[in-house]
Amino acid sequence: MRISFFKYQGTGNDFIIVDDREKTFPADNKKIIAQLCHRRFGIGADGLILLQKDETNSFYMQYFNSDGSESTMCGNGGRCIARFAFDLGIVQNDFIFTAIDGPHKAIIRENAIVSLQMKDVKEVSIEANHTFVLNTGSPHYVKFINESITTIDVVEEARKIRYSERFAKEGINVNFVQIMDDGSLAVRTYERGVEDETYSCGTGVTASAIAHGFLHPREFAPHVVRLGTPGGALRVAYEKVESNISEVWLEGPATFVFHGMVDVAVD
Numbered sequence: 586m587r588i589s590f591f592k593y594q595g596t597g598n599d600f601i602i603v604d605d606r607e608k609t610f611p612a613d614n615k616k617i618i619a620q621l622c623h624r625r626f627g628i629g630a631d632g633l634i635l636l637q638k639d640e641t642n643s644f645y646m647q648y649f650n651s652d653g654s655e656s657t658m659c660g661n662g663g664r665c666i667a668r669f670a671f672d673l674g675i676v677q678n679d680f681i682f683t684a685i686d687g688p689h690k691a692i693i694r695e696n697a698i699v700s701l702q703m704k705d706v707k708e709v710s711i712e713a714n715h716t717f718v719l720n721t722g723s724p725h726y727v728k729f730i731n732e733s734i735t736t737i738d739v740v741e742e743a744r745k746i747r748y749s750e751r752f753a754k755e756g757i758n759v760n761f762v763q764i765m766d767d768g769s770l771a772v773r774t775y776e777r778g779v780e781d782e783t784y785s786c787g788t789g790v791t792a793s794a795i796a797h798g799f800l801h802p803r804e805f806a807p808h809v810v811r812l813g814t815p816g817g818a819l820r821v822a823y824e825k826v827e828s829n830i831s832e833v834w835l836e837g838p839a840t841f842v843f844h845g846m847v848d849v850a851v852d
Contacts, residue, residue: 586611586851590621590628592842593669595661595699597784597816598631599842602669605635606644615653617849622651628847631776631783632659634666636673639683643676646684650778658686658722660787660835664699667691668839686722699839703791706830709799717796718757721833725792726752727760729800734763734771739782743775760789762797769811770797784816787835794821795830 588610591602601621603610611617612635621627632650639645646666650656663684670676671693678693690702703721710718715729726746730737743759746752756777763771772793774786794810809822819837823830 587846587848588621589844589846591669591844592628592630593665593839594816594842595664595785595787595839596814596819596837598659598661598665598786599629599784600659600662600665601628601630601633602666603633603635604673605647606638608637610635611851612647612649612655614851617653617851618649619651619653620849621847622649622653628845631779632656632662634659634662636666636670642681642683642688644670644682646682648685650776652778652780654778655685656723656778658684658704658788660701660703660722660789660791661785661837661839662787663689663691664701664787664835664837664839667699667701668693668697668841672841684722694836697838697840698836700834700836701787703788703833703835705833706795709795709828709830711799715800717792717799719792719795721788721791721795723788724755724757725760725789726757727762727789727793727796729762729764729796732763734761734773737761737773739773739775743782747775747777758786758789758792760786760793762793764797765813769813770794771813773815782815785814785819787819787837790814790819791821791833791835795823795825795833798823798825798830
């Protein structure tokens with residue numbers, strides 16, 4: 586089977602995207618998806634995204650982790666597929682698409698910047714030692730640290746949390762956050778399904794920005810947070826009324842990398 590694919594990246598979080606409006610991609614074949622995402626034996630990506638028809642909105646986004654499992658919402662993936670749909674000419678620069686967690690508004694801006702409206706957050710678990718657990722479309726564990734973000738062994742430390750008795754069954758994404766002198770946040774994320782640190786995670790920086798609002802509450806809106814990841818800079822804005830978080834927007838670059846054709850063997 587020959588597949589036409591496109592590679593996009595958002596702050597180093599990279600994705601294979603396939604125009605699957607005719608539903609020809611073998612989405613139930615985890616082995617093929619994992620092979621395509623493999624960085625030694627395939628194209629290489631943090632995940633694979635299918636653009637499919639949707640009866641209500643512009644299109645449907647189906648997202649798979651690099652291990653082949655279908656996953657929850659991916660913020661950078663959502664920004665990348667929004668840019669992809671715009672590049673295909675099937676949407677204008679302001680539209681709504683559907684993902685596994687519901688509808689998302691996207692805005693295509695100048696200089697490859699894409700803004701994506703994320704889901705409201707109804708519950709934030711405030712735990713000990715400057716740690717938070719919340720769901721921003723995907724579940725996240727956010728830990729604020731005092732040491733330099735560059736010195737922490739993200740994979741080793743995150744796996745202790747991700748595979749702990751509490752989280753092992755469903756898995757959780759783990760974020761380590763350092764508050765910088767200028768008030769911005771430096772974030773490094775370990776993603777379940779990839780089972781490794783990624784250059785960036787959209788739902789992860791969103792969770793980190795929201796958690797920061799609970800760690801250091803602001804008396805007045807707006808809540809706008811600048812964040813740095815190993816793959817680049819992102820911006821998160823949201824409204825906070827007590828513990829209710831709404832009007833959450835994730836913004837940053839999403840760019841085309843290359844297009845290709847690949848032959849895969851379908852069992």
